Amino acid sequence: xxxxxxxxxxxxxxxxxxxxxxxxxxxxxxxxxxxxxxxxxxxxxxxxxxxxxxxxxxxxxxxxxxxxxxxxxxxxxxxxxxxxxxxxxxxxxxxxxxxxxxxxxxxxxxxxxxxxxxxxxxxxxxxxxxxxxxx
Amino acid sequence: xxxxxxxxxxxxxxxxxxxxxxxxxxxxxxxxxxxxxxxxxxxxxxxxxxxxxxxxxxxxxxxxxxxxxxxxxxxxxxxxxxxxxxxxxxxxxxxxxxxxxxxxxxxxxxxxxxxxxxxxxxxxxxxxxxxxxxx
Amino acid sequence: xxxxxxxxxxxxxxxxxxxxxxxxxxxxxxxxxxxxxxxxxxxxxxxxxxxxxxxxxxxxxxxxxxxxxxxxxxxxxxxxxxxxxxxxxxxxxxxxxxxxxxxxxxxxxxxxxxxxxxxxxxxxxxxxxxxxxxx
Amino acid sequence: xxxxxxxxxxxxxxxxxxxxxxxxxxxxxxxxxxxxxxxxxxxxxxxxxxxxxxxxxxxxxxxxxxxxxxxxxxxxxxxxxxxxxxxxxxxxxxxxxxxxxxxxxxxxxxxxxxxxxxxxxxxxxxxxxxxxxxx
Numbered sequence: 323x324x325x326x327x328x329x330x331x332x333x334x335x336x337x338x339x340x341x342x343x344x345x346x347x348x349x350x351x352x353x354x355x356x357x358x359x360x361x362x363x364x365x366x367x368x369x370x371x372x373x374x375x376x377x378x379x380x381x382x383x384x385x386x387x388x389x390x391x392x393x394x395x396x397x398x399x400x401x402x403x404x405x406x407x408x409x410x411x412x413x414x415x416x417x418x419x420x421x422x423x424x425x426x427x428x429x430x431x432x433x434x435x436x437x438x439x440x441x442x443x444x445x446x447x448x449x450x451x452x453x454x455x456x457x
Numbered sequence: 458x459x460x461x462x463x464x465x466x467x468x469x470x471x472x473x474x475x476x477x478x479x480x481x482x483x484x485x486x487x488x489x490x491x492x493x494x495x496x497x498x499x500x501x502x503x504x505x506x507x508x509x510x511x512x513x514x515x516x517x518x519x520x521x522x523x524x525x526x527x528x529x530x531x532x533x534x535x536x537x538x539x540x541x542x543x544x545x546x547x548x549x550x551x552x553x554x555x556x557x558x559x560x561x562x563x564x565x566x567x568x569x570x571x572x573x574x575x576x577x578x579x580x581x582x583x584x585x586x587x588x589x590x591x592x
Numbered sequence: 593x594x595x596x597x598x599x600x601x602x603x604x605x606x607x608x609x610x611x612x613x614x615x616x617x618x619x620x621x622x623x624x625x626x627x628x629x630x631x632x633x634x635x636x637x638x639x640x641x642x643x644x645x646x647x648x649x650x651x652x653x654x655x656x657x658x659x660x661x662x663x664x665x666x667x668x669x670x671x672x673x674x675x676x677x678x679x680x681x682x683x684x685x686x687x688x689x690x691x692x693x694x695x696x697x698x699x700x701x702x703x704x705x706x707x708x709x710x711x712x713x714x715x716x717x718x719x720x721x722x723x724x725x726x727x
Numbered sequence: 728x729x730x731x732x733x734x735x736x737x738x739x740x741x742x743x744x745x746x747x748x749x750x751x752x753x754x755x756x757x758x759x760x761x762x763x764x765x766x767x768x769x770x771x772x773x774x775x776x777x778x779x780x781x782x783x784x785x786x787x788x789x790x791x792x793x794x795x796x797x798x799x800x801x802x803x804x805x806x807x808x809x810x811x812x813x814x815x816x817x818x819x820x821x822x823x824x825x826x827x828x829x830x831x832x833x834x835x836x837x838x839x840x841x842x843x844x845x846x847x848x849x850x851x852x853x854x855x856x857x858x859x860x861x862x
Contacts (some may be wrong), residue, residue: 334762335616335755337609345513349739351479357739361797378480382517388572391609392766403569414574435711457701469627470620470751472744474796479740485605490603496662527631527745616754623750648750682803692804707793713803 323402326362326428328355331419332393342388343423352426353410355397363449374440376408381428384456387421394418403450406441407431453455458537459585461497463490465510465554467528471577477590478558484516487547487561490532498584509567513541516563529553541576542566568588593664593672594720598625599687602663606631612623612658613693619651625667633719642704644710646678650699657691664688675719677701677713728807729855731767733760734822737798747780747793754786755819757831768854779837779845781813786833787849792826799823801851808855812836 330351338344356376360366389395394417401410412426431439432446441447465486473479491511495501524530529552536545547561566574566580576582600621608614626646630636659665664687671680682696701709702716711717735756743749761781765771794800800824806815817831836844837851846852 333755334609335758338605339609339611340510340512341609342512344575345516346605346727349484350738353480353740354738357797364553366797368458377475377523378520380517380519381480382515384515385513386709388512392762392771407833468620470623470743470749473684473740474742474744474746476744481740485603488605489603492662501662527636537640610782612778613787615758616751619751626782645745647745647793648790649751652787652788654785655783658782687752 323400323453324342326355326399326401327357328358328397328399330354330395330397332389332391332395334391337391341388345383345385347406348383348385348424348426351395351397351414352381352410352428353378355399355412356401356410356430359399359401360446365443365445365449372388374434374443377422377433379407379424379429384425384438386421387416387419387423388418389414389423392418393423400445401450403442403447406439408442409448428438458535458588459494461490461494461534461536463493463534465489465530465532465546466519466530467522467524467526467530469526477525480520483518483520483549483559483561486530486532486549487516487545487563488513488546490521490534491536491545492566494534494536494562497583500578500580500584509569509578511565512568514542514564514566516561519560520558521560522551522554524549524551527553530558536585538577538582541574543577543581543585593670593723594623594629596629596669596671598628598667598669598691600624600665600667602659602661604661604664607661609613611659615655618653618694618696621665621667621676621684622651622680622698623648625669625682626671626680626700629669629671630716635713635715635719644704646700647703649699649701649707651679651696654695656695657686657689657692657693659684659686659693663693664690671720672716673712676709678712678716678720691707728858729745729764729807730806731806732761733745733763733802733804734757735800735802737794737796737800739796742746743795746821747795750788750790752790753829753831755791756788756800756802756819757833758783758817760804760817761806761815761835763850764804764806770848770850772845779839779848781835782838784812784834784836786831789830790828791830792824792828794821794828797823798828800828806855808847808852813842813847813851813855 336347398413414424480581533548549559606617666685668683684694686693741752777783801820819829
């Protein structure tokens with residue numbers, strides 16, 4: 323299991339007419355945090371190359387406290403990999419207020435061009451099976 | 458419990474670089490189907506007026522078959538209301554292929570300007586407590 | 593030159609915190625109207641096939657009257673093709689109020705996988721060079 | 728006239744099916760750079776408070792070189808204010824390749840709750856009329 327952190331600032335156009343971040347935008351944040359994890363670990367080709375690409379199979383979001391314009395958000399992520407599935411849990415914390423804004427848990431798998439689920443690429447598997455303290 | 462149906466066509470900009478509808482866009486579809494339900498039942502003020510507005514508390518999406526450019530999507534929705542919570546389930550079916558693309562289940566509540574959860578407006582409650590055949 | 597019309601309804605998540613359609617969303621509408629034109633003329637492969645795809649080179653939007661939740665929008669489009677460039681002008685009218693919401697004028701070209709500008713596909717060119725009354 | 732710089736990284740969901748940043752997303756970038764300018768100058772209330780809010784009147788984008796996944800983008804912005812209009816020009820440069828990706832020029836005005844154009848708030852005017860070297 324791996325733990326990683328990603329930070330971002332809420333952008334104006336991500337707010338809806340209720341003046342807070344729209345519920346769908348949290349999935350944009352989730353995806354951004356995941357892709358950043360792959361990038362910082364030299365696994366960007368695991369997203370864009372090799373004829374395999376990751377697809378989200380399932381996601382659950384629990385919206386706890388709203389996010390507003392320019393709020394600073396810290397996303398703490400736990401990632402693991404078992405049986406061909408990458409599991410992730412994000413805790414999105416509003417650094418401006420200290421409150422947890424949203425919890426996301428999801429699963430992704432790798433598919434090929436024919437949309438058939440394949441095994442997780444070895445480089446991703448090895449990274450996720452390694453514990454944090456083995457880095 | 459109420460059953461309603463809404464249809465839309467996949468738009469080009471909703472696709473991501475994998476050539477299919479991005480996972481976050483399904484929440485846009487979910488919201489659009491819900492708002493349309495409120496509108497067609499004369500309850501748009503239940504979204505924009507009265508000082509109360511609906512917020513999503515929780516949503517789970519199971520992504521089953523991808524959607525692609527210009528696919529026709531039918532969204533069948535079940536809505537109910539208990540204990541101050543509106544529950545909804547969408548089945549999003551790709552009319553172009555006949556396959557279920559995604560199942561969404563979620564909960565929303567009504568909050569006031571101070572972001573305190575309030576009771577569901579009576580007009581919404583009455584509508585959702587009525588069975589379809591009572592219309 | 594061709595004239596076409598496309599209609600859509602403003603969706604809730606397209607509003608920003610000012611309660612009106614965000615300026616970027618008008619480009620989503622522009623793209624949707626164009627792709628729909630290609631589709632209804634049997635030229636969808638001109639978007640997704642043949643190794644050529646259309647890219648926007650330039651766009652100007654004049655925002656005149658805001659659009660709000662559930663407004664019905666009619667997009668009247670003029671399309672022409674000269675010197676390897678497709679030119680388009682959209683007039684987006686709010687059917688709910690009768691007011692012009694936005695005027696968009698833009699240019700697109702076709703590029704290949706190497707991102708080199710190529711000639712407009714013959715099927716597109718023929719369609720756009722034909723006058724409306726020749727259909 | 729003021730010059731400011733803002734940087735961001737291209738996010739995965741901002742790509743469309745052509746594998747590059749969708750044309751509408753450049754307006755999201757434009758807005759983000761502007762709001763950041765207001766924030767770093769202590770003028771966030773000029774966006775969210777006082778009963779006045781900025782609306783885009785016009786925008787022109789010239790798309791020059793595409794942006795791709797995880798590209799680093801530097802946005803250099805010139806802002807000025809005359810006759811109740813804030814004018815801005817962005818040059819968006821892909822730091823990863825060194826190429827200019829897009830030029831945006833636009834105008835915004837301030838409107839009140841009744842959507843009537845008002846004078847630019849004094850704090851914004853003073854800031855924009857001051858030259859960079861007077862800071």
